[in-house]
Amino acid sequence: MRRRGADHRRGARRGGPRRRARLPGLPEVLDRVVGRARPERWDSRDRDGDPGGRRERERGPAVRVLDIRRDREIFERLAALDYDFLLSQRFAVTPRVLGDLLPQSVVGRAQNGHGWFTDEFGTSLQFPDATFERVLSVLERVDPNLRGPQVRERRGTLVSRFGEWLLANCGRPRLRLEIDGQPPLGVEFLAGHEVDTRAFCTGLVLAGFMDDWEHRRTAMMQHKRTYAGHPFNVGGGDILIVDREKFELCGLADPGATVLEEDQLRELRDIGVICRDPRAAYRFPDHDQAYFRRRLGEGVCDDLALIWVAARYGYDALLGAFLMDGIDTYDKYLLDLTWGGYDTWLAGRLQERFLDLDDRPLVSDERIFDLIHFAAKRNDPLVNLSSSHRRLVQFEPGAAVPTVLNHWRLVLGEPVFDVRLGYSRVPAEEFYGAAWRRLEAAGLPVPAPRLIKSRA
Numbered sequence: 001m002r003r004r005g006a007d008h009r010r011g012a013r014r015g016g017p018r019r020r021a022r023l024p025g026l027p028e029v030l031d032r033v034v035g036r037a038r039p040e041r042w043d044s045r046d047r048d049g050d051p052g053g054r055r056e057r058e059r060g061p062a063v064r065v066l067d068i069r070r071d072r073e074i075f076e077r078l079a080a081l082d083y084d085f086l087l088s089q090r091f092a093v094t095p096r097v098l099g100d101l102l103p104q105s106v107v108g109r110a111q112n113g114h115g116w117f118t119d120e121f122g123t124s125l126q127f128p129d130a131t132f133e134r135v136l137s138v139l140e141r142v143d144p145n146l147r148g149p150q151v152r153e154r155r156g157t158l159v160s161r162f163g164e165w166l167l168a169n170c171g172r173p174r175l176r177l178e179i180d181g182q183p184p185l186g187v188e189f190l191a192g193h194e195v196d197t198r199a200f201c202t203g204l205v206l207a208g209f210m211d212d213w214e215h216r217r218t219a220m221m222q223h224k225r226t227y228a229g230h231p232f233n234v235g236g237g238d239i240l241i242v243d244r245e246k247f248e249l250c251g252l253a254d255p256g257a258t259v260l261e262e263d264q265l266r267e268l269r270d271i272g273v274i275c276r277d278p279r280a281a282y283r284f285p286d287h288d289q290a291y292f293r294r295r296l297g298e299g300v301c302d303d304l305a306l307i308w309v310a311a312r313y314g315y316d317a318l319l320g321a322f323l324m325d326g327i328d329t330y331d332k333y334l335l336d337l338t339w340g341g342y343d344t345w346l347a348g349r350l351q352e353r354f355l356d357l358d359d360r361p362l363v364s365d366e367r368i369f370d371l372i373h374f375a376a377k378r379n380d381p382l383v384n385l386s387s388s389h390r391r392l393v394q395f396e397p398g399a400a401v402p403t404v405l406n407h408w409r410l411v412l413g414e415p416v417f418d419v420r421l422g423y424s425r426v427p428a429e430e431f432y433g434a435a436w437r438r439l440e441a442a443g444l445p446v447p448a449p450r451l452i453k454s455r456a
Helices: 026-033 071-087 095-112 132-139 147-169 197-207 213-222 242-248 263-268 302-313 317-332 342-358 365-375 403-412 427-441
Strands: 064-065 125-128 174-176 194-196 238-242 287-295
Touching: 064 403, 071 132, 071 194, 095 125, 095 132, 095 147, 095 317, 132 147, 132 238, 147 197, 147 213, 174 197, 194 197, 194 317, 197 302, 197 317, 197 342, 197 365, 197 427, 213 287, 213 427, 238 242, 242 287, 302 317, 302 403, 302 427, 317 342, 317 403, 403 427
Parallel strands: 064 125
Antiparallel strands: 174 194, 238 287
């Protein structure tokens, strides 16, 4: 149910159709929402694209919306094909971790008709009711290790062990990126790497707060204009924990598609759809996370955010921001849920630790606002891209390094590989040109991007 990106939509539990009950007070809440939902899909992070670039970027083909119950055979066949295709690509992630990451990409691709979810005529086949559990119910027939509870538990261990290790060691001047003998999040190029702790944690904190709605809202007050002088706007919302059964019964399939005002959220709390106690323990499947939009509009480009962090604070900070972005990805599907998201929680704990050490937080609010302003898609030049964690660790065709390290090459002034980026397959020349111009405007100049082709 959780956000952001790629992945706001969630369907019902497995099983037959369920008669929709009425919750007290719910019709009035929904009546105020009906008619306000927009067909546009805003802030489309993590919505991975067509692997072959078959569809036109400016105008897509026809779309067919299918239902898993009615079209189960098609869904199961395409989900298996899509997962196998993704496994065949090259990633900078250990196979054990990769197997738990890629089903999440299949969910987003099924919901949005990307990847293998097309028919023989190129028509996009969308399954809005695709869920993490439904994808895994297909994949576990081939690999028993891909049962839903097991995958969620492993993902949770991956995230929580990183947080425990970091909080236990953040007082050291330098850190070796190794947890239980493995690199964080299974990212292979981190193996054996040593970082400056403060720079590393700076990147973690910046990335942990860049999606927080209160920080985004305040960033619009601090930065009223884009680099070209236009009014500065950024969309956003809150990640809230919901009672899963009541959420499914209420019919708000995607609360990220439209804005719910504070009084509407209050009524959803009153009838028990949204949970109230931030200190309580919440666990899937009784509870889940959902993204509730507070403002329509585009969000931030994760690629630009990583580039800004790298240009301002260096490579170790880039690694911290990159790993926090990965934590946000894994956090979408866990057994144990964290109020507000584990990434924001961990960023807050790091700020508290350094406040104890230095009598001030590690990262000021102003730097977080600067990051949001720089990375907003609707700043200038406009950017229609935000790579998912899967894309960031992938070796795109023609690249000798994963995408996140291609971004670092831009900051270093080294030639960047001429690839296409994100689900929309944005050409490297277009994206890195826009990033370079934004860095110039932000007072963080780097050499103009040069493109190279590789035989990799």
